[in-house]
Amino acid sequence: MTDEGKRIAAVEDEEEARGPRVVVGIDYSTGARAALLFALHDAARRGLPVEAIVVYRPPDYWMDFYAVSSYHPEKARAAALHHGQAFVDRVIPDGPQPPPEVRVRAAMGMAADVLIAESHGADLLVVGSRGHGGFASMLLGSVSMQCALHASCPVTVVHSPEAHRERLHRRRDRNDHAGHREQAPAR
Numbered sequence: 001m002t003d004e005g006k007r008i009a010a011v012e013d014e015e016e017a018r019g020p021r022v023v024v025g026i027d028y029s030t031g032a033r034a035a036l037l038f039a040l041h042d043a044a045r046r047g048l049p050v051e052a053i054v055v056y057r058p059p060d061y062w063m064d065f066y067a068v069s070s071y072h073p074e075k076a077r078a079a080a081l082h083h084g085q086a087f088v089d090r091v092i093p094d095g096p097q098p099p100p101e102v103r104v105r106a107a108m109g110m111a112a113d114v115l116i117a118e119s120h121g122a123d124l125l126v127v128g129s130r131g132h133g134g135f136a137s138m139l140l141g142s143v144s145m146q147c148a149l150h151a152s153c154p155v156t157v158v159h160s161p162e163a164h165r166e167r168l169h170r171r172r173d174r175n176d177h178a179g180h181r182e183q184a185p186a187r
Contacts, residue, residue, distance in 0.1 A: 031128025034160035040095035054084035112146035
């Protein structure tokens with residue numbers, strides 16, 4: 001077996017070892033809170049554990065050779081795990097009681113890529129409809145869209161009530177603004 005074949009086999013064994021689970025992406029947004037609550041309820045109903053994934057990226061200066069020595073990947077991973085666990089701890093009381101087992105994991109990379117990889121062997125991948133991206137009026141963010149298109153398990157995209165209210169406010173503002181333009185007198 002080639003080295004590549006051994007690496008792939010090891011990755012597959014690792015994924016099999018994790019077994020059935022509900023994977024949820026968390027980024028501390030209101031959409032992530034709604035997604036985590038959905039994942040907790042679904043996992044409790046199915047009797048499965050929840051794997052909450054926090055994705056982090058190295059600082060933007062990582063290509064600066066002078067700054068590389070000041071970046072400590074283990075500290076970044078530990079901070080992501082700490083914040084992820086704190087987020088999960090705040091949300092769990094609002095979920096089903098008793099809650100299912102929840103494991104928090106941190107992975108470095110691009111959110112969509114990491115979540116798609118984590119979907120292998122999972123029973124369900126849950127993502128929020130909107131995170132911290134720039135186009136808040138869109139129904140799906142880029143990460144949720146990529147996960148829906150490329151994940152290897154079923155995907156549930158959860159719309160939070162807060163995101164729904166924000167979309168309604170933006171739509172009303174756009175309509176009000178368009179109405180004012182139509183009422184402007186002709187010159």
